[in-house]
Amino acid sequence: MNLTSQYAEPTMTQEIFQATEPLHLESGEILKDYQLAYTTYGQLNPDRSNVVWVIHALTGDSKAAEWWSGLIGEDKFFDPADHFIVCANLLGSCYGSTNPFSENPATGEPYFYDFPQVTPRDLAASLEQLRIHLGIGQIHTLIGGSLGGQVGLEWAVTLGQKLKNAVILASTAKTSPWVIGLNETQRMAIESDSTWGERHELAGSKGLEAARAIAMVSYRHPDDLTIKQSDREEKLDGFRAASYLRYQGQKLAKRFNALSYWTLSKAMDSHDLGRNRGGVDAAIASIEARILTIGVNSDLLFLPKESQYISQKAKRGTYKEINSTAGHDAFLIEFEQLAYFLKSYYLEQK
Numbered sequence: 001m002n003l004t005s006q007y008a009e010p011t012m013t014q015e016i017f018q019a020t021e022p023l024h025l026e027s028g029e030i031l032k033d034y035q036l037a038y039t040t041y042g043q044l045n046p047d048r049s050n051v052v053w054v055i056h057a058l059t060g061d062s063k064a065a066e067w068w069s070g071l072i073g074e075d076k077f078f079d080p081a082d083h084f085i086v087c088a089n090l091l092g093s094c095y096g097s098t099n100p101f102s103e104n105p106a107t108g109e110p111y112f113y114d115f116p117q118v119t120p121r122d123l124a125a126s127l128e129q130l131r132i133h134l135g136i137g138q139i140h141t142l143i144g145g146s147l148g149g150q151v152g153l154e155w156a157v158t159l160g161q162k163l164k165n166a167v168i169l170a171s172t173a174k175t176s177p178w179v180i181g182l183n184e185t186q187r188m189a190i191e192s193d194s195t196w197g198e199r200h201e202l203a204g205s206k207g208l209e210a211a212r213a214i215a216m217v218s219y220r221h222p223d224d225l226t227i228k229q230s231d232r233e234e235k236l237d238g239f240r241a242a243s244y245l246r247y248q249g250q251k252l253a254k255r256f257n258a259l260s261y262w263t264l265s266k267a268m269d270s271h272d273l274g275r276n277r278g279g280v281d282a283a284i285a286s287i288e289a290r291i292l293t294i295g296v297n298s299d300l301l302f303l304p305k306e307s308q309y310i311s312q313k314a315k316r317g318t319y320k321e322i323n324s325t326a327g328h329d330a331f332l333i334e335f336e337q338l339a340y341f342l343k344s345y346y347l348e349q350k
């Protein structure tokens with residue numbers, strides 16, 4: 001299959017990878033038949049040394065040049081004229097990869113609530129199968145933020161010398177109780193929707209709206225809302241911040257579903273790079289690639305010190321910090337700073 005999107009640059013292709021090997025999950029369950037939807041931009045160069053592998057965050061998709069348009073595209077830092085850029089939709093997500101609405105081979109029906117628990121390590125293992133399928137021997141740069149950074153770290157451990165650079169943004173080596181708590185409040189919101197438990201794609205969608213609104217508060221910083229959502233007039237109700245959060249909830253519920261959200265937020269909670277590896281420090285130190293971690297000074301979700309910690313414990317780590325009032329999502333927004341950090345990082349010799 002080679003679908004060409006009307007929005008695509010000429011060198012973009014979207015494909016489906018159908019796995020031939022089952023995926024043995026950390027939970028002990030086995031995902032027998034699974035697929036990954038992936039997008040590529042540009043061409044592999046003759047010595048196959050120009051691979052940039054992008055990993056999306058919680059609600060992203062494989063079209064990295066759309067949601068990271070300031071970083072990927074013609075004349076951008078990662079230009080398809082120079083790089084072969086790959087991004088796959090993560091397992092569990094609803095943009096073409098196997099997810100809770102896919103057919104469960106054991107029953108012939110959609111998985112719905114029986115979709116197995118997946119972890120960032122499992123997600124990395126599925127990407128590894130795609131790498132092998134694509135015949136990519138070495139990845140020049142693996143880059144991902146938030147959940148994408150967790151998956152990137154997991155994959156960096158197992159890729160060994162097949163990876164040259166890992167760029168991990170606004171992420172962590174082990175999910176903090178704070179983030180797990182925030183995610184649990186969002187799942188509680190989903191559970192409180194009376195349609196949760198029903199077997200269709202809109203199940204839990206009002207709950208998902210509330211979950212996204214809660215999440216958005218953690219993706220922003222108080223200063224950001226003060227700048228963008230202060231009310232000019234004196235009032236008792238009908239505040240801009242309230243309508244902003246309601247709108248953001250509705251916007252996500254139109255393009256996502258509660259079961260995928262549940263699956264991926266559980267994956268985020270389960271992240272522990274050090275599990276069965278002698279702890280987080282040993283796991284970070286085992287990464288052969290150079291690592292650039294980028295924190296956000298105003299991130300209230302994955303704190304900048306968590307990103308800094310990874311670079312401190314890495315064999316060859318560098319830390320940079322985005323200065324922004326945007327909060328956690330700054331890694332999806334502050335393109336000039338990102339491009340500057342990347343440029344200086346690649347110029348450094350380590």
Ligand SMILES: CC(=O)SCCNC(=O)CCNC(=O)[C@H](O)C(C)(C)COP(=O)(O)OP(=O)(O)OC[C@H]1O[C@@H](n2cnc3c(N)ncnc32)[C@H](O)[C@@H]1OP(=O)(O)O
Pocket residue numbers: 056057059060061067229240241243244245247248251255329332333
């Ligand atoms: C198929 C797909 O789309 S998947 C891929 C896209 N998504 C991803 O990859 C996930 C990562 N991206 C994101 O999370 C987001 O896109 C971000 C963080 C980069 C930017 O978020 P945005 O919602 O675009 O920006 P922001 O927080 O400033 O909100 C702007 C929106 O809120 C609306 N808004 C702003 N203030 C208010 C208010 N007081 N009341 C109601 N609505 C408001 C704006 O009109 C705008 O609406 P629009 O999105 O329909 O144009």
Ligand SMILES: N[C@@H](CCO)C(=O)O
Pocket residue numbers: 057058059060145146147219328329
């Ligand atoms: N705003 C990001 C989430 C946090 O990384 C997303 O919706 O994927």
